Amino acid sequence: MKFVSKFEGPWSTPKEPLDVKTGEWRSQRPVTRAEKCRQCGWCSLFCPAGCIREKDRFFFADLDYCKGCGVCARICPARAIAIVREEA
Amino acid sequence: MSDIDLRGQVRVLDGNRAGAYGVLLCRPDVIATYPITPQTPLVETLYKFEAEGLFDPEMVEPEGENSAMGALIGACAAGGRTFTATSSQGLSFMNDAYLLAAGNRFPIVMAIGMREQVSPHGVVAGQQDAVLVKDHGWIQVYTESCQEILDTIIMAYRLAEDSAVLLPINVCYEGFYLSHHSQRVEIPRQEEVDEFLLPLKQMERLKWTLEDPMVFSSYTVPPELFTEYRYKMCAAHERAKVKFDEIDREFHKVFGRSYGGQIEEYRTEDADIVIVTMGASSGTAKVVVDRKREEGLKVGLIKVRMFRPSPRERLAKAMEGKKAVGVIDRSVCYAWNCGHNFVELRALAIDLKAPAPLLLDFVCGLGGGDITDLQVERVIDRTAAAAAGEEQAQVTWLALE
Numbered sequence: 001m002k003f004v005s006k007f008e009g010p011w012s013t014p015k016e017p018l019d020v021k022t023g024e025w026r027s028q029r030p031v032t033r034a035e036k037c038r039q040c041g042w043c044s045l046f047c048p049a050g051c052i053r054e055k056d057r058f059f060f061a062d063l064d065y066c067k068g069c070g071v072c073a074r075i076c077p078a079r080a081i082a083i084v085r086e087e088a
Numbered sequence: 089m090s091d092i093d094l095r096g097q098v099r100v101l102d103g104n105r106a107g108a109y110g111v112l113l114c115r116p117d118v119i120a121t122y123p124i125t126p127q128t129p130l131v132e133t134l135y136k137f138e139a140e141g142l143f144d145p146e147m148v149e150p151e152g153e154n155s156a157m158g159a160l161i162g163a164c165a166a167g168g169r170t171f172t173a174t175s176s177q178g179l180s181f182m183n184d185a186y187l188l189a190a191g192n193r194f195p196i197v198m199a200i201g202m203r204e205q206v207s208p209h210g211v212v213a214g215q216q217d218a219v220l221v222k223d224h225g226w227i228q229v230y231t232e233s234c235q236e237i238l239d240t241i242i243m244a245y246r247l248a249e250d251s252a253v254l255l256p257i258n259v260c261y262e263g264f265y266l267s268h269h270s271q272r273v274e275i276p277r278q279e280e281v282d283e284f285l286l287p288l289k290q291m292e293r294l295k296w297t298l299e300d301p302m303v304f305s306s307y308t309v310p311p312e313l314f315t316e317y318r319y320k321m322c323a324a325h326e327r328a329k330v331k332f333d334e335i336d337r338e339f340h341k342v343f344g345r346s347y348g349g350q351i352e353e354y355r356t357e358d359a360d361i362v363i364v365t366m367g368a369s370s371g372t373a374k375v376v377v378d379r380k381r382e383e384g385l386k387v388g389l390i391k392v393r394m395f396r397p398s399p400r401e402r403l404a405k406a407m408e409g410k411k412a413v414g415v416i417d418r419s420v421c422y423a424w425n426c427g428h429n430f431v432e433l434r435a436l437a438i439d440l441k442a443p444a445p446l447l448l449d450f451v452c453g454l455g456g457g458d459i460t461d462l463q464v465e466r467v468i469d470r471t472a473a474a475a476a477g478e479e480q481a482q483v484t485w486l487a488l489e
C-alpha cells in the first residue's frame with residue numbers, strides 16, 4: 001500500500017493545507033505587457049485570489065494560485081494585461 | 089468520605105448510575121453532555137460526583153448535543169480524555185460532529201442510552217437510534233447488564249485510546265430496560281482501574297500544543313490522500329476487533345469478569361441451532377436457552393457485543409455447522425424489510441462453509457415492547473422447526489402475530 005501521509009487521519013502541519021496550489025485548474029492566465037503598464041497596482045488590489053504581487057516595480061500574478069478569472073485584465077486602466085489560453 | 093463514593097463496593101445500581109461510576113473510574117479530563125431521556129440520570133450522577141469532589145473534570149454545559157460533541161473534539165485534539173452520552177434525537181442532532189469525531193480519529197467515549205427514533209414518536213426503549221449510525225465510523229459495543237455497562241466503559245477507553253486504534257466508541261445500552269432498572273453491580277477500586285488504563289500513558293497520540301501547532305480536518309487533496317485516510321480508518325477498525333478480544337481477556341485477569349470480547353457464545357459448541365441477540369434481551373434469552381436445553385433441544389445463543397466493526401470472523405466461526413440461526417432484532421432496516429443484525433448475518437453467510445445454516449429473522453421489542461421469555465421460546469421453536477425442514481417465514485414481526 002502506498003501512503004503519502006505520516007498521519008492516521010486528516011491531520012497536518014499548518015503549512016501543508018495552506019500550500020494547496022489553487023491555480024492548478026486554471027484554463028487561461030494573465031500576461032502583463034511591461035511596456036504598457038503604468039505600475040498603478042490596481043490589478044493587485046482587485047485580484048480576488050490576492051495573488052498579484054509587486055516585483056521590480058511591476059505587478060505579476062503568482063500562477064500557483066491565479067485561477068485565471070480575468071478581473072485584473074478588466075480593471076487595468078492601461079489595458080496592459082492580456083488573457084491568454086493555457087496550452088492543453 | 090462522601091456517601092456516594094461507592095468505589096470498591098457491591099451495590100444495587102441502575103444502568104445510568106453504573107455507567108457513571110465507569111466514567112468516574114476512568115478519570116476523564118472533559119465531559120460535555122446535554123440531557124435527554126433516558127440518559128439524563130447518568131449525566132446528573134456525573135455532576136453530583138463533581139459537586140462532591142470525587143473527580144475534577146472540565147464540565148461543559150453546551151446548548152445542544154452538536155456542541156457537546158464539538159467541545160469534545162477540541163478537547164480530544166488537545167490530548168484530553170473525554171466523555172459524553174446521549175440518546176435518540178440527541179444523537180441525530182449531534183450527527184455532523186459525530187462524523188467529524190470519527191473521521192479525525194478522536195478516541196471519544198460516548199454512551200448511548202438507546203431509545204426509539206422518531207417517527208412514530210415515543211420516549212421508549214429500542215435500538216434504532218444507535219444502529220442507524222452504524223456506518224459513521226464509530227466502534228459500537230452493545231451491553232446486556234448494568235455491570236456490563238460499567239465494565240465496557242472502562243474497556244472502551246483502553247480500546248479507543250490505543251495508538252493502534254484511535255477511534256471513537258459508543259457503549260450502548262437499552263433505555264429503561266437497563267438505564268432505569270437496578271441490578272447488583274460490583275464497582276471496581278480506583279487503583280485497579282488506574283492500573284488497567286496505565287498502558288495508555290505510553291501510547292502515542294497526535295495533539296495540539298502551542299509549540300507544535302497542528303491542523304485537523306484539513307482540506308484533503310488529492311483524491312489519493314483522501315483515499316488513504318479512508319483506507320487507514322478501515323484498517324484501524326479491523327485492528328480494533330482483535331484488540332477488543334485481548335482487552336476482554338486482560339479485563340478478566342484484573343477484575344474477574346469476562347464478556348467474550350466481540351461476541352459471547354452461550355452453549356453454542358454442541359448446538360444444532362443458535363439464536364442471535366444483542367443488548368438487554370440476551371439475559372432473558374439465555375434463561376430460555378437453558379429451559380430448552382433441559383427439554384433436550386440442542387440450542388445455543390450468540391450475543392453480538394461489538395456491532396461495529398463487524399465481528400464477522402467470529403460470527404462465521406460460531407455459526408458454522410449449525411442447521412438454523414434465528415435472529416432477534418430490536419430495530420428495522422427499511423431497505424431490507426428486516427432487522428439490522430439479520431442483514432449483517434446474511435452478508436457474512438457467504439463466508440461460511442456449505443451447507444450454510446438457514447437464517448430466520450424475528451423483529452421484536454420495537455417501541456419499548458418487552459422481549460419476553462415466551463417470545464424467545466417462539467423464536468427457538470420456529471428456528472428448530474426450520475432446522476427440521478419445516479417451511480418458515482424468513483422474517484417474522486412477532487408483535488403483529
